[in-house]
Amino acid sequence: DIVMTQTPLSSPVTLGQPASISCRSSQSLVHSDGNTYLSWLQQRPGQPPRLLIYKISNRFSGVPDRFSGSGAGTDFTLKISRVEAEDVGVYYCMQATQFPLTFGQGTKVEIK
Amino acid sequence: EVQLVESGGVVVQPGGSLRLSCAASGFTFDDYTMHWVRQAPGKGLEWVSLISWDGGSTYYADSVKGRFTISRDNSKNSLYLQMNSLRTEDTALYYCAKGNGLLPDYWGQGTLVTVSS
Numbered sequence: 338d339i340v341m342t343q344t345p346l347s348s349p350v351t352l353g354q355p356a357s358i359s360c361r362s363s364q365s366l367v368h369s370d371g372n373t374y375l376s377w378l379q380q381r382p383g384q385p386p387r388l389l390i391y392k393i394s395n396r397f398s399g400v401p402d403r404f405s406g407s408g409a410g411t412d413f414t415l416k417i418s419r420v421e422a423e424d425v426g427v428y429y430c431m432q433a434t435q436f437p438l439t440f441g442q443g444t445k446v447e448i449k
Numbered sequence: 450e451v452q453l454v455e456s457g458g459v460v461v462q463p464g465g466s467l468r469l470s471c472a473a474s475g476f477t478f479d480d481y482t483m484h485w486v487r488q489a490p491g492k493g494l495e496w497v498s499l500i501s502w503d504g505g506s507t508y509y510a511d512s513v514k515g516r517f518t519i520s521r522d523n524s525k526n527s528l529y530l531q532m533n534s535l536r537t538e539d540t541a542l543y544y545c546a547k548g549n550g551l552l553p554d555y556w557g558q559g560t561l562v563t564v565s566s
Binding site for chain 2: 374376378385386387388391397429431433436437438439440441442443
């Protein structure tokens with residue numbers, strides 16, 4: 338199975354400041370079709386997960402442009418350009434390149 | 450608007466069985482794969498199972514293989530998860546999710562399964 342490792346596990350941030358989360362996979366996420374199926378999900382308190390980013394850097398429908406994704410191969414990053422109060426929650430990276438689909442442990446973003 | 454509504458979660462004894470359902474609306478159900486993903490209390494996300502648009506292909510996490518069965522009824526826009534030989538470690542909030550290929554894109558609110566004596 339592909340192991341997804343996120344850092345940090347907790348990220349206290351000041352409103353209006355940037356935040357960054359890293360995700361590393363135990364093997365390359367490049368699929369035989371040439372795509373890299375690395376996604377980011379947000380889970381606000383008491384809510385189901387919500388897809389933010391797919392295929393490394395594509396924002397899903399309705400996702401604000403302060404969220405951006407980057408990376409390649411085994412190393413990926415989610416950035417929030419200016420954290421807002423509604424961004425509080427847990428963020429997960431996820432790979433869908435091969436079965437079983439696997440998730441990172443989650444990074445808790447909270448306001449300082 | 451995509452809507453996914455799970456049901457069927459209850460308290461069940463170890464070794465028992467349960468069937469979860471997910472009612473889908475707001476999209477052409479039989480065009481898409483569907484997933485089950487679970488989250489134990491206070492823990493992270495664990496993918497459970499995937500079914501192809503026509504039900505012809507199914508995939509499972511090793512932790513549930515041989516005990517859980519995913520199925521769908523496209524005439525009813527419904528997804529199911531038959532859970533047998535339940536263990537305490539199966540206690541979790543179970544989400545159904547619409548698939549876009551292998552990617553779960555829209556998620557339901559979840560239904561809670563508690564396995565306890």
